[in-house]
Amino acid sequence: MAGIHPSALIDPKAELDSSVAVGPYAVIGPHVKIGAGTTVGPHVVIDGHTTIGRDNQFFQFSSIGAAPQDKKYAGEPTRLEIGDRNTIREFCTFNIGTAQDAGVTRIGSDNWIMAYVHIAHDCQLGDQIILANNATLAGHVQLDDWVFLGGFTTIHQFCHIGAHAMTAFTAAVSQDVPPFVTAAGNRAAPVGINAEGLKRRGFSSTQIAAIRRAYKLLYKSGLSLEEAKSALEKEQASAVESSAHIGLLRSFLDGATRGIIR
Template identity: 50%
Template sequence: MIHPSAIIDPSAKIGKNVEIGPWTWIGADVVIGDGCVIGSHVVIKGPTVIGEHNRIFQFASIGEDCQDKKYAGEPTRLVIGNNNVFRESVTIHRGTVQDNSLTQIGDDNLFMAYVHVAHDCMVGNDNILANNATLAGHVHVGDHAILGGFTGIHQFCKVGSYSFCGVGSVVVKDVLPYLMVAGQNAVPHGMNFEGLKRRGFSKSAILELRRAYKTIYRNGLTLADATAQLEQVAENEPAVKLLVDFIKASERGIIR
């Protein structure tokens, strides 16, 4: 299941039932979990840990040194979970010592062709990054988010869970959970209610989120006053609590 033309460093650890295609290079300090399928002409550099049942298509570069000029060859890491798909020419860089020396990706994500994930990014679970979406350094993405093709996320921004970035969006501030944004620079376009229905959110939760959107974006309140109002609702509605907690943790400010 490993093509004879593949080059694998003796220190690399390869799990059971792993397929490795021709002319692929697996470097030192790489761990690949059971059941992974790695195509041809892939480069994986360590220290990198890849979980189980991931699929990596041809010409992907996984775990390369970052493009930060401050990087001086320090031993930093990339950790990838399970059941992710990395399509053609995806690039994922390891972290830097200026952050936590770690780039991390969760489970069940789809990275379409030419997606770039820069150093120190944290990507959660079950996200879709469409073709050419780009995460700059230190970006955090929650769970169940969708980034349209050619979306660009500015460094240190956070993208909330269940959010949706339209094609070609330029994101320079934090994207609230559930929010739909688009444009250059991206602006709000309502909440992703159709996506929430598909995810099984209750009618009562969606109703409270509709009210929360109006509180934040349409009632003319300062963000501090809007958040104070939502805190009362958040005590009994977990969906709104996620929204409030995100606002409180935001450092760059939210798209508004």
């Protein structure tokens, strides 16, 4: 493996594709599997039962696959799974799962994860997510596709952040954030929809207008949550081009376990 620096410490049992590059003083444990084209920067530590896909880039000083920060953890062989084409910047910490949950922390593909991000045990992340510097996820947090978390955002354990949602700088999130919604403040409250993000992803003006109407039904109409759900059902039936998007919002509301930000 020509891309392995001689100072790197790689356990003989680790499974690395021949195209993997490993920088100086990196440490890779015995239960680690790394796919083709992935680059591991200087001083990165990858441990635990960790599986990493193709073409990821780990910048220096990250800790990947360490034991969870959970007093109940007793050394069970829980896992961390990372997909393809993720960028992980400096000083990130990703922990393996716990036996009290699914036993695995999952990070999807094509995510952009900036410096000092912490992803705790049993978190489930989708694809195309951006986590700005110092975003912190407590245990059991779920982030759906295309979520954007602003710098220093903190997410309480067991919270669910819906697809295309966004948080502002320093948001403190203690309840679920529905799809398309922008949250800000401590405690985080809804401040509109992520319209700019939707435009960048190719949503039409008609679709964005329908999502904005749905947001107003949920947050600006004075309706109770159950009344808003009924109104959204009618809106979905009439908004043909955005039916799937409103359906996504309705499904999220039905499954919210911590209550939504209001």
